Amino acid sequence: MAWSLDSVYDRNKESPYTFYVPSKAVIDLLAVGDMVKLIFLSDEEHEEYCGERMWVEITQREGDAFVGTLANKPVYISSLQYGQEIRFTPEHICDTMYDDPESKAWDFYFDRKVVVSNDVLERREFNFMMRDEPENEQDTGWTIFSGYEDDGDNENSDNFQVISIGVILNIDDSIISFIHEEPLCAYERDFEKGIFVKVDDYDWESYLNG
Structure with a gap:
């Protein structure tokens, strides 16, 4: 595999006041048909590249085990294709389509x-x-x-x-x-x-x- 999924938990641990992670309340709402954003990392070297954030549509969910299809066309990762099946967990979700009340805590830190x-x-x-x-x-x-x-x-x-x-x-x-x-x-x-x-x-x- 020439790509991997980044851990938003690790990124948040490194930058707790500037890297948003969806709350558990939002993760619990996710169901088949919802869109979530993941960070894809390439094993190949690309100048000024630090990962592609792309939307994935959820097609299956069993607890914290998700399956979805890639809803964007990658720019840097040639081994990934639009519509490709992606398996992931909450650790990989950096954003959702839901309004997260807890995200307001980040507004002060960003703004x-x-x-x-x-x-x-x-x-x-x-x-x-x-x-x-x-x-x-x-x-x-x-x-x-x-x-x-x-x-x-x-x-x-x-x-x-x-x-x-x-x-x-x-x-x-x-x-x-x-x-x-x-x-x-x-x-x-x-x-x-x-x-x-x-x-x-x-x-x-x-x-x-x-």
């Missing part, structure tokens, strides 16, 4: 944005964060630093990106306890305790007038 330094994303580590007044509905007001940036880097906007807050939570979700705190506020990591602590003496006057 709300933070500003991060490039160094945070390169290191996958952050140790200082500050919250200014948000500029719009999507903006959280948070700016996040690794703590290793040079002063010159912080003065150059090219060294920062706007990303979904879920990406940061995938790195360290211990900040959930205070991400809704009202601005102006700042937190830094206490390396001895391994936790974030509030910076009560942060110089907001210099920041705001700088």
